[in-house]
Amino acid sequence: xxxxxxxxxxxxxxxxxxxxxxxxxxxxxxxxxxxxxxxxxxxxxxxxxxxxxxxxxxxxxxxxxxxxxxxxxxxxxxxxxxxxxxxxxxxxxxxxxxxxxxxxxxxxxxxxxxxxxxxxxxxxxxxxxxxxxxxxxxxxxxxxxxxxxxxxxxxxxxxxxxxxxxxxxxxxxxxxxxxxxxxxxxxxxxxxxxxxxxxxxxxxxxxxxxxxxxxxxxxxxxxxxxxxxxxxxxxxxxxxxxxxxxxxxxxxxxxxxxxxxxxxxxxxxxxxxxxxxxxxxxxxxxxxxxxxxxxxxxxxxxxxxxxxxxxxxxxxxxxxxxxxxxxxxxxxxxxxxxxxxxxxxxxxxxxxxxxxxxxxxxxxxxxxxxxxxxxxxxxxxxxxxxxxxxxxxxxxxxxxxxxxxxxxxxxxxxxxxxxxxxxxxxxxxxxxxxxxxxxxxxxxxxxxxxxxxxxxxxxxxxxxxxxxxxxxxxxxxxxxxxxxxxxxxxxxxxxxxxxxxxxxxxxxxxxxxxxxxxxxxxxxxxxxxxxxxxxxxxxxxxxxxxxxxxxxxxxxxxxxxxxxxxxxxxxxxxxxxxxxxxxxxxxxxxxxxxxxxxxxxxxxxxxxxxxxxxxxxxxxxxxxxxxxxxxxxxxxxxxxxxxxxxxxxxxxxxxxxxxxxxxxxxxxxxxxxxxxxxxxxxxxxxxxxxxxxxxxxxxxxxxxxxxxxxxxxxxxxxxxxxxxxxxxxxxxxxxxxxxxxxxxxxxxxxxxxxxxxxxxxxxxxxxxxxxxxxxxxxxxxxxxxxxxxxxxxxxxxxxxxxxxxxxxxxxxxxxxxxxxxxxxxxxxxxxxxxxxxxxxxxxxxxxxxxxxxxxxxxxxxxxxxxxxxxxxxxxxxxxxxxxxxxxxxxxxxxxxxxxxxxxxxxxxxxxxxxxxxxxxxxxx
Numbered sequence: 049x050x051x052x053x054x055x056x057x058x059x060x061x062x063x064x065x066x067x068x069x070x071x072x073x074x075x076x077x078x079x080x081x082x083x084x085x086x087x088x089x090x091x092x093x094x095x096x097x098x099x100x101x102x103x104x105x106x107x108x109x110x111x112x113x114x115x116x117x118x119x120x121x122x123x124x125x126x127x128x129x130x131x132x133x134x135x136x137x138x139x140x141x142x143x144x145x146x147x148x149x150x151x152x153x154x155x156x157x158x159x160x161x162x163x164x165x166x167x168x169x170x171x172x173x174x175x176x177x178x179x180x181x182x183x184x185x186x187x188x189x190x191x192x193x194x195x196x197x198x199x200x201x202x203x204x205x206x207x208x209x210x211x212x213x214x215x216x217x218x219x220x221x222x223x224x225x226x227x228x229x230x231x232x233x234x235x236x237x238x239x240x241x242x243x244x245x246x247x248x249x250x251x252x253x254x255x256x257x258x259x260x261x262x263x264x265x266x267x268x269x270x271x272x273x274x275x276x277x278x279x280x281x282x283x284x285x286x287x288x289x290x291x292x293x294x295x296x297x298x299x300x301x302x303x304x305x306x307x308x309x310x311x312x313x314x315x316x317x318x319x320x321x322x323x324x325x326x327x328x329x330x331x332x333x334x335x336x337x338x339x340x341x342x343x344x345x346x347x348x349x350x351x352x353x354x355x356x357x358x359x360x361x362x363x364x365x366x367x368x369x370x371x372x373x374x375x376x377x378x379x380x381x382x383x384x385x386x387x388x389x390x391x392x393x394x395x396x397x398x399x400x401x402x403x404x405x406x407x408x409x410x411x412x413x414x415x416x417x418x419x420x421x422x423x424x425x426x427x428x429x430x431x432x433x434x435x436x437x438x439x440x441x442x443x444x445x446x447x448x449x450x451x452x453x454x455x456x457x458x459x460x461x462x463x464x465x466x467x468x469x470x471x472x473x474x475x476x477x478x479x480x481x482x483x484x485x486x487x488x489x490x491x492x493x494x495x496x497x498x499x500x501x502x503x504x505x506x507x508x509x510x511x512x513x514x515x516x517x518x519x520x521x522x523x524x525x526x527x528x529x530x531x532x533x534x535x536x537x538x539x540x541x542x543x544x545x546x547x548x549x550x551x552x553x554x555x556x557x558x559x560x561x562x563x564x565x566x567x568x569x570x571x572x573x574x575x576x577x578x579x580x581x582x583x584x585x586x587x588x589x590x591x592x593x594x595x596x597x598x599x600x601x602x603x604x605x606x607x608x609x610x611x612x613x614x615x616x617x618x619x620x621x622x623x624x625x626x627x628x629x630x631x632x633x634x635x636x637x638x639x640x641x642x643x644x645x646x647x648x649x650x651x652x653x654x655x656x657x658x659x660x661x662x663x664x665x666x667x668x669x670x671x672x673x674x675x676x677x678x679x680x681x682x683x684x685x686x687x688x689x690x691x692x693x694x695x696x697x698x699x700x701x702x703x704x705x706x707x708x709x710x711x712x713x714x715x716x717x718x719x720x721x722x723x724x725x726x727x728x729x730x731x732x733x734x735x736x737x738x739x740x741x742x743x744x745x746x747x748x749x750x751x752x753x754x755x756x757x758x759x760x761x762x763x764x765x766x767x768x769x770x771x772x773x774x775x776x777x778x779x780x781x782x783x784x785x786x787x788x789x790x791x792x793x794x795x796x797x798x799x800x801x802x803x804x805x806x807x808x809x810x811x812x813x814x815x816x817x818x819x820x821x822x823x824x825x826x827x828x829x830x831x832x833x834x835x836x837x838x839x840x841x842x843x844x845x846x847x848x849x850x851x852x853x854x855x856x857x858x859x860x861x862x863x864x865x866x867x868x869x870x871x872x873x874x875x876x877x878x879x880x881x882x883x884x885x886x887x888x889x890x891x892x893x894x895x896x897x898x899x900x901x902x903x904x905x906x907x908x909x910x911x912x913x914x915x916x917x918x919x920x921x922x923x924x925x926x927x928x929x930x931x932x933x934x935x936x937x938x939x940x941x942x943x944x945x946x947x948x949x950x951x952x953x954x955x956x957x958x959x960x961x962x963x964x965x966x967x968x969x970x971x972x
Contacts (some may be wrong), residue, residue, distance in 0.1 A: 060360050069087055071084070071086075075113050084112045089106065090109050111124065115132070115170060115185075117143060122164075128159070131531065132149075133517065134887055136186035140202055156450075156452070158176060159390035159391055159450055171185030171191050171192060172185050174296070177356065177457075179212065179393045180455050182237070184200045184201065184202055187200060193226075194206060203325065209226060213230060220272060224271070227266060233269060234255035234257055235258055236254055243275050246306070262410050270372050275288060275291045281323075283672050315779050358398075366578070368426060368433055370430055388448070394461055396412055396420075397416055399419075410502075412458055412505065413502050425471060428471040441480060446486075447487075451490045462502075488546055489866075500549060503550065512561060526540060544601045551563075564606065568604045579612055579615060588624060647792065651719075679939070680732075681732040682901065685735045689736065696720075708821050718831055721831060723832075727836075740755060746833065751819065792816060846937075867922070883955050922943075927947055935959055
C-alpha cells in the first residue's frame with residue numbers, strides 16, 4: 049500500500065517473480081526493488097517489469113539498501129557501490145557528479161570496515177565495525193545529524209556519535225534513528241509527525257536521545273517513511289511513534305504520536321512466540337515471530353547482517369594447515385581477497401575486550417596489535433603462505449591505499465602492516481618496504497598528522513617494532529648505496545623521512561625510547577670518509593642541499609656523526625668564503641682587558657662573521673692555530689660572569705641565567721650571544737655555566753619545571769610541593785597568581801591557589817621565570833648567536849649535545865689520555881715517561897684540569913675531542929741541562945715538550961710550576 053501524489057492510498061497487487069538464483073534479501077525504493085542472491089549477485093525489479101535484471105557486474109555483495117530513487121550495495125571486501133538519482137548527493141560520489149544507472153564505487157569510504165549500509169528518502173548512511181557513522185545526501189531537515197541543513201555530496205563522519213557504540217542505523221524519508229549497544233536510541237531529522245519521539249514536532253539537527261526509552265534497553269529499531277519502531281527484547285514490547293494516519297503505529301487509532309508508546313500486540317497469541325525482527329515499510333509495520341523452539345533459526349540461515357570480511361585465527365589456522373593440499377588455489381583466492389582490501393585488514397585484529405574497539409578515536413586505534421603479531425608469526429610458519437601474503441600486499445594493497453582515508457579506522461592498516469614487516473625482515477625480505485614507505489608519504493598532511501597521533505599512543509612494543517623496522521631498512525639501503533649495489537637513493541630518503549616523523553613523535557611520547565634507536569652507525573664511516581677525502585676547494589662542488597638533507601635527517605646521526613657534518617659544513621663555509629680570508633682581521637687583546645677588547649672589536653661595523661675568529665694576545669708570541677682562541681674564550685668565560693653591569697646572575701646551583709634587571713645594559717646581551725655563536729663557529733669552548741634551558745630555547749623547545757630544578761633547585765622544590773601537597777596544605781599556602789609583583793594572569797593578585805588550578809600556576813610560574821621575564825634579553829642574545837654562527841649546523845644537535853658543544857665536555861677519562869699518547873724522541877718504557885705518568889696520576893682533579901688547560905688552552909674539551917680521542921704527543925725537549933728548563937706546551941698540536949729530567953722530584957716540581965704559573969703563550 050502506498051500514496052499517490054494527491055495523498056490517496058493505492059493498494060498494489062501481489063505478483064510472482066521468478067529468479068534462477070535463491071534470493072537472500074531485498075530492499076524497496078519508491079518504484080524499484082533490489083534483490084540480493086545467495087551467490088552475492090544483485091538484481092533489480094521495476095514497476096514496468098517483474099523480470100529480475102542483473103545490476104552491473106556486482107559480485108560478492110553482502111548487503112543492499114534502497115532509498116526513494118537510489119540504491120546502495122556493500123561487497124564482502126568492504127567496497128560500497130551506489131547508483132540511481134543523485135539530485136541531493138545521495139550517491140556519495142562527490143560534488144557535481146551526475147545521476148547514474150550503473151553502480152559506482154564510493155571511493156571516500158575506501159578502507160573503512162563496514163558493518164551496515166542503509167538509505168532513507170534521499171540520504172544514505174554507513175556504519176563501521178567500530179561504531180563510526182557516516183552520512184551523505186539530502187539534509188533539508190537535519191537527517192544527516194551533522195548540526196546543519198546543508199546537503200553532503202560525499203560521506204561525512206557524524207562526529208557527535210563517536211564513542212556511542214552505535215550498532216544499528218535506520219532511515220525514514222527525512223529522519224534517522226540510531227541504536228547503541230547499550231540499548232539507547234537517538235533520533236534526528238524531521239519531527240513533523242512526531243517520528244523522533246521527543247514529545248515535539250520540531251526538527252533535530254543533531255542526534256538526540258529518546259528520553260522516554262531510557263532504561264528500556266532497546267534491541268532493535270526500524271524506521272518507516274514517517275514513523276519509528278523500537279523493540280525491547282527483555283519486555284517483548286514494541287514501541288512506536290510518528291505518523292499514524294494509516295494505522296502503522298499499531299495502537300488501534302489513526303493518529304500521529306510524538307512519544308514512544310507500546311504497540312497493542314494480539315493478546316494471548318504471542319505468549320509462546322518470540323519476536324525475531326521488526327520491520328517498518330513506507331506506511332506499515334510488522335514483526336516476524338517464531339516459536340520459542342525455532343527462535344533464531346530462520347535468521348541464522350540467511351546472509352542478513354553480514355559485514356565486511358575480516359581475518360581471524362581460524363582462517364589463519366586453515367591456511368597454514370591446508371596449504372599443501374588441493375585447497376591451495378582456494379586459499380590463494382582468499383589471501384588475495386583479504387590482503388588486497390584495506391577494509392578487510394582495518395576490520396581485523398580489533399580489541400574487543402570490554403568493547404575497546406568502540407573507543408576508536410584520534411588517540412586510540414581500537415586494535416589489539418599483540419593479536420596481529422601472533423597472527424603474522426603463525427603465518428610465517430609456512431613460507432608458502434607468507435610469500436603469497438607478501439606478494440598481494442606489495443602488488444595490490446599498498447599501491448591502492450587512499451591518500452585521504454575518511455576516518456581513523458582507515459588508517460589502521462598503517463599500524464598492522466609493520467607487524468607483517470617484522471616477520472618478513474627476520475627473513476631479510478625488504479622489497480615490500482619501499483611500497484609501504486611511499487604509501488605513508490602519499491597521505492594528505494592532515495591524515496599523516498592523525499597517523500602520528502596514533503603512533504604517539506602506541507604501546508611500547510609496537511612502537512619499537514615500527515622504529516626498528518624503518519631503522520633496519522634505512523641501514524640496509526645505506527649499505528647498498530655505499531656499496532653501489534643498486535639505486536635505492538629515493539627509497540632511502542623516503543624511509544628516513546618516515547624515521548624523522550617517528551623521531552618527532554617519540555620526542556612527544558609520554559614514555560620515550562632512547563634516541564640511539566634511530567641512529568644509523570654506518571653513516572659515521574661514510575661521513576668520516578668524506579671528511580678525510582675532500583680537500584679544501586673540492587668543498588665548492590658539494591651541493592648546499594647536502595647539508596639541508598643532513599639537518600633534516602639528523603635523527604639518524606649519533607653525536608659523532610653530527611660533529612662530522614658540523615665539521616664538513618664549517619669547511620664548506622670556509623671554502624666558499626675563502627677568497628675573503630685575507631680581509632679577516634686578527635683581534636688583538638690584552639689578558640687583563642680581554643672582554644672589553646672583544647666587545648670593542650665586535651662593535652666595529654666592518655667585522656666579517658663568515659670566517660672563524662683569530663686572536664693575538666698583546667706582548668705574547670703565540671700564533672693562533674686554534675689553541676690561542678681556546679685560551680681566549682676560556683678567559684672570556686671567567687670575565688663574563690663577573691662583568692658589570694651584570695648580564696648574568698649565578699644561582700645556587702652554580703649555573704647562570706639572564707638577569708631580569710637590565711638597567712644600564714645596551715647591547716651586552718647581543719654581544720654575549722655573538723660571542724657564544726663565534727665560539728661555536730671557531731670550534732672553541734665558552735663555558736658560561738648555562739643550564740639546559742638556554743639550549744632548549746635556542747632550538748625552539750619548551751622549557752619545563754625540570755629545567756627550573758636544574759637552575760634553581762630551592763625555587764623549583766617549592767613549586768613541586770605545590771603539585772604534591774594535599775588540598776588542605778595547598779590552600780593554606782596563601783599563594784596567588786603573582787610572580788615578583790607581576791600578574792601571571794589578569795587579576796592574578798585576586799586568584800588564590802587551589803587544587804584545581806595549581807598545575808596552571810606552576811606552568812605559568814616556570815614560563816614567567818624562564819621565558820617572559822627575560823624575553824627581551826634572550827631575544828637580543830639569540831640575535832647575536834645567529835649572527836656569530838652564520839651556518840645552520842647547530843640546529844642538528846639535541847639540547848644536551850649543543851650545550852656540550854659550546855660549554856665543553858667535563859667527562860674526564862684520564863686513563864684514556866695515557867692510552868692514546870704518542871711519543872717523539874722517547875719510548876713508552878723510558879724512565880722519564882714512566883715518571884711523568886706517575887706524577888700525573890698523583891695530581892688532584894684540579895691539578896689535572898690545570899694540566900689540561902696548559903696542554904690544550906682549556907679545561908673543558910670541545911665536543912668530539914674527548915680524552916678518549918685526544919692524542920697528546922710527548923716530545924723530547926733537547927737540552928744539555930734539562931733540569932734547568934720547564935715543560936712547554938704547543939696547544940694547537942696538543943704537544944707536551946718535556947725535558948729529560950734527572951729525577952722524578954725535579955719532574956714533579958717543574959711540571960707543577962708550569963701548569964700553575966704559565967698564563968702566557970711563548971713564555972718558554
